[in-house]
Amino acid sequence: MSAPHDTARATPRTADLLRTVPTGLLVDGTWRPASGGDTFPVTDPATGELLADVADATPDDALAALDAAHRAQRDWARAAPRARSEILMTAFRAVVERADDFATLMTLEMGKPFAEAKGEVTYGAEFLRWFAEEAVRVTGRYNTATDAGSRILVLTRPVGPTLLVTPWNFPLAMATRKIGPALAAGCTVVLKPAQLTPLTALLLAEVLQDAGLPPGVLNVLPTSRASDATGPLLADPRLRKLSFTGSTPVGRTLLAAASEHVLRTSMELGGNAPFLVFADADVPAAVDGAMSAKFRNIGEACTAGNRFLVHADVAEEFTERLVERVRALRMGPGLEPDVQVGPLIEAKARDKVAGLVEDAVAHGARLLVGGEVPDGRGWFYPATVLTGAGEEARIHREEIFGPVVSITTFTDEAEAVARANDTEYGLVAYAYTRDLDRGLRLAEELEFGMLGLNSGVVSNPAAPFGGVKESGVGREGGLEGIKEYLETTYVGIADPYRGAS
Numbered sequence: 001m002s003a004p005h006d007t008a009r010a011t012p013r014t015a016d017l018l019r020t021v022p023t024g025l026l027v028d029g030t031w032r033p034a035s036g037g038d039t040f041p042v043t044d045p046a047t048g049e050l051l052a053d054v055a056d057a058t059p060d061d062a063l064a065a066l067d068a069a070h071r072a073q074r075d076w077a078r079a080a081p082r083a084r085s086e087i088l089m090t091a092f093r094a095v096v097e098r099a100d101d102f103a104t105l106m107t108l109e110m111g112k113p114f115a116e117a118k119g120e121v122t123y124g125a126e127f128l129r130w131f132a133e134e135a136v137r138v139t140g141r142y143n144t145a146t147d148a149g150s151r152i153l154v155l156t157r158p159v160g161p162t163l164l165v166t167p168w169n170f171p172l173a174m175a176t177r178k179i180g181p182a183l184a185a186g187c188t189v190v191l192k193p194a195q196l197t198p199l200t201a202l203l204l205a206e207v208l209q210d211a212g213l214p215p216g217v218l219n220v221l222p223t224s225r226a227s228d229a230t231g232p233l234l235a236d237p238r239l240r241k242l243s244f245t246g247s248t249p250v251g252r253t254l255l256a257a258a259s260e261h262v263l264r265t266s267m268e269l270g271g272n273a274p275f276l277v278f279a280d281a282d283v284p285a286a287v288d289g290a291m292s293a294k295f296r297n298i299g300e301a302c303t304a305g306n307r308f309l310v311h312a313d314v315a316e317e318f319t320e321r322l323v324e325r326v327r328a329l330r331m332g333p334g335l336e337p338d339v340q341v342g343p344l345i346e347a348k349a350r351d352k353v354a355g356l357v358e359d360a361v362a363h364g365a366r367l368l369v370g371g372e373v374p375d376g377r378g379w380f381y382p383a384t385v386l387t388g389a390g391e392e393a394r395i396h397r398e399e400i401f402g403p404v405v406s407i408t409t410f411t412d413e414a415e416a417v418a419r420a421n422d423t424e425y426g427l428v429a430y431a432y433t434r435d436l437d438r439g440l441r442l443a444e445e446l447e448f449g450m451l452g453l454n455s456g457v458v459s460n461p462a463a464p465f466g467g468v469k470e471s472g473v474g475r476e477g478g479l480e481g482i483k484e485y486l487e488t489t490y491v492g493i494a495d496p497y498r499g500a501s
Contacts, residue, residue: 014108014335017101022202024055025222028068029215035060040224042199045111045343046333046378054198057223059232062190065219069161069188070238072216077158077186081136084184088132090211095125095172095204102200106171107334109197111342111379112297114334124173126461127477131180134482138185153491158186159264160240162485163233165192165226165254167245168345169300171200177465177476178243178266179208179218185485187241191220192229196345198222230254237261241485244268245302248425248470266474266484268302268466270399271427274420275305275456276442278413279313281432282454287321289456290405293430295329295383296457298342299403300349302471303428303450303459306400309416312409319387319407323368326383326405333378341403343378350379353402356395360406363390370404397423413438421447427467428458449475 023039024031032055039053057065076084095102102124103117112120140155164178175191182189193201205220221229233239234257242258243266244251251269258265275293277286293305310318334342344350350373357371370384383403389395395406410416420429430452431442439453449467452458459465464475474484 014104017104018052018108018199021052021105021199022206023052023199025057025061025065026202026205026209026218026220027061027065028071028219029209034058035064040195040222042109042196044108045345046380048377051108052199054202054222056225057221057229059228061223062221062229062232063236065190065221066161066233066236066238068216068219069190072214073158073161073188076183076188076214076217079186081138084186085132085135087208087211087213088128088135088180088183091208091213092125092128092132094207094211095121095128095176098207099125102172102203104335105200105203106197107342109199110168110171111345112334113339113342116297117334120170120173123459123461124170124176127173127176127180130461130477131184131482134181134479135184138482138486149495151493151496153493155489155491156486157489159485159487160187161190161238162187162241162243163190163192163230163239165230165242165244165246166194166201168194168196169297169302171197172204174245175201175204177461177481178245179204181476181482182241182243182485183213183217185482187485188216189218190233190239191218192226193220193222195222195224195226231257234258234263235260240264242266243474243476243484251472264484264487266466266476267472268474268476269427269470269472270425271302271304271306271467271471272397272399272423272425273303273306273428273430273448274423274446275308276416276420276429276431276433277308277310277314277318278416278431278433278435278438279311280434281311281314282434283314283317283321285454286318286432287325289430289432289452289454290318290322291325292456293452294405295326295341295403298344300345300401302399304400305405305430305456307396307420308405308407309410309419310407311416312411315407315409319368319385322405322407323385326369326385329383331374331380331382341380341383343380344402345379347379349401350381353381353400353404356398356400356402357384357386357404360386360389360393360395363393365389365393365395365406399425413441417442417445421445424470425467426469427471428452430456
């Protein structure tokens, strides 16, 4: 694998872009500094260089944002669905028009290669368009009760002010996947972007403002102290919904806090995705899928393939083909041409990945490619393939969140299913087989919210995204996504024919 180039990142174009991105808090339609006057740095993981200083929200700022969201809630809930739809559609067009700006910003603050960042712009923008279309399709029902003695009216209404907490790994798409349905349903929003990657969310907020979003409907609270923002909000009965994407331990803490006022919650948490390759699989296609499932976003994705379970009959071919592909990957700063593996997000992320590989080797794994921390600036770790890690290796149980493939073998379907399900997580699984019956059995037997069948990518704005077990509750995207932001009201109506002749 090629080594990263230690080149300067600042160019006139990136410098101009960074100067135009808001760095304050957005509260009640106004950009402002934090009430305490503090800021925190946002740095480039490829170099460690400062990109911007961003306002550091306080508990008082959080309550001011909720004040604004609460004041705006009634009017936004009553806004015409078409009006909400048009704002989201206008924002969709603006994001697409500024695709290079959004992609550059994501590459700078998160590290992903520019080509992948452009892909995220397409994916993330689509949530705005999808939910613009869903905003005008929220319906209820009217029907006769089974005994014909009354009528049933079912209507929906917005949940109310919502706290959205987004992760650093997909700074645009995770924001639009939450903001889109919330706004479409008529909910006002307080958004807390990740400390490591707030700039993309701030630029998105500006785009939504320019699209005509009324003051107070969307408020944004960057902060270096997450609990300072979330704590006061979760303790306030005016907040009615929490949506969080992040680690399972943090999710548990937020769920406990949300229980105080019995908030509606959507939680997209950690994963430990199995990637199953059966003896009848199209092996070249399975390798293509493995490259997508593992190395997309530098492996820093909850949907990343984590445990590669390959049938013994095809393990040698699969491994040889995969290693050949991995050796050809180019590592470097994401804005350089032809880079496919950027830096990990920060030092402790790289330390964790390196530690998992070292532990696997200590438990009998054989390194086939990669596995060494490179010299130079930035938090780079090479794409790595290892095989044969013993059962006690941490890499089988922990989410890797980096560009590392660990391959073990199995001999029959029952063993593959049992090993795949042997985890507390249940977000996504992948399976390659030419046997349709097996594919349908896997869909029913694998304990995961999603299954990529002969596909290494499952994320799609038109599909319900989410997991089971300790990978979360609720769904984002698809027809189901907007329902997370709607309450259901039943009205029992007396028989309109009573007393009629």
